[in-house]
Amino acid sequence: MRMASRFQGVTRVKGRIVGLETFMRPPAPYGLEIIESCVKCPHREERLFCNLPEAGVKRLAGITSSASYPRGATLFVEGQAPRGVFILCNGQVKLSTTSADGKTLILRIAEPGEVLGLSATVTGKPYELTADVVEPSQANFISRAEFLSFLREHGDAALRVAQQLGETYQSAIAEMRNIGLSHSASEKLARFLLELPAGETNGKDGIRVKLTLTHEEIAQMIGASRETVTRMFADFKKKQILEVKGSTLIIKNKAKLASIARE
Amino acid sequence: MRMASRFQGVTRVKGRIVGLETFMRPPAPYGLEIIESCVKCPHREERLFCNLPEAGVKRLAGITSSASYPRGATLFVEGQAPRGVFILCNGQVKLSTTSADGKTLILRIAEPGEVLGLSATVTGKPYELTADVVEPSQANFISRAEFLSFLREHGDAALRVAQQLGETYQSAIAEMRNIGLSHSASEKLARFLLELPAGETNGKDGIRVKLTLTHEEIAQMIGASRETVTRMFADFKKKQILEVKGSTLIIKNKAKLASIARE
């Protein structure tokens, strides 16, 4: 990947913006590489635009630029004017919102293939969330102006965008249900664990799940305090529901977990 | 408005589906009346499609059918396969989601001009919310199949839909912040009251706001119990922040209310 021009990203430490960093960015016109990277992308089918007609893909490639982000980098910050969309190629990005008194709510961890900043870019309103890189990532960036004019030319792409937004909205509603409609924190934690992307189910051992989040982050996802998360994990272990080995978590008794999460 | 054919709506009592009712519906081809009603609609500017090119509006009129709904009627239910979108012309519709154990979370009260069921219709996934009529309403209905083919033909309309969805998503995020990031119930109530559509500010009296919701419903909007809402209202009255006269609520000390809601 050729590196040529630059653009600015924002870096934050402990939720506070401390400065600006620049990341490498390829010259926009080198579209062919991007088409290729798109084709090679394992998430091609889920990707928003990869199965558009030929002309659309080419046009899209022309306005796309790729960049790599280190852990801790910030793609955009809640409240910023929308610069454009980021299509996550690989890595992981945390999407969160913060209140004035410092409390943070993590909405979700975006996986490769997702389009970030879509709603703000389309509506023109400020980014509603903050996007922090938690796993070194590569993302394709499309500026707002170019993205909008592309959508105006390609009606079918606009429809896809609408569908994508609709799905994002629905998952946000599902999140609200989890947080708003549950009585206890254990209920929320149980639901959170059950919704984790399930790794290979390992026979009678139980289900193996990769969980790289800290207790603090889990707490921010389910709207609880760090200590209660710690305590509930201990509780679940004692009840033979869970087992933790490093960063992999084994659900030994899914049924019991589901009964705690009862919905 | 001519009434001719019929279609089915669903009626629920106490959150439980008890039967089907039929409401009157005009024959679809009588498009001119609907264009006219659209033109007369006071919310024309905010409406999704009313400022499309002429051909688009006509086409839209052809696939739109209008219906009136009594208080208590249900436009669609969470979990149902999406039948289409409802464009609310007048009245009020409550959008809510319910957990298995009966607890309800009201997301918002839709006002005239809003498009309901949009995300489900676009994505094809089940309705994510339940839409109950709280104030006698009139709504234009467009079936999913017709709506989608319309969007495919009119790319600019698809873009508008995307924008609308983006805005809905952003307001959902704002809701999540209110519910997820606040410590106390009084904080949530204060925020809820401040976001109410402000009526005319009546000099030194304070701000007059129309509030037709019951305490129970307010509780369901902010994720609290009915009793605490009652108690907090009493508390706010004692502190000279509020005054209640029938269904109008007077905010006498907005500053103090804002300091409770501090964000």
Place this chain on the structure above:
DNA sequence: CAACCGCTGTGACCGGTATCACCACATCGA
């Protein structure tokens, strides 16, 4: 190596709130 940092693990405490159990009132339909 010591110093430091972020993460996990616990104990103690106590305040906010859900819950239950009532009562008072208004409205409405049989």
Place this chain on the structure above:
DNA sequence: TCGATGTGGTGATACCGGTCACAGCGGTTG
């Protein structure tokens, strides 16, 4: 006219979970 029903108001109580305080424990970095 009289229940039935929905709504607002209030007290008593239990308890979940937030907060504070601190300790142990692996990393990393000087």
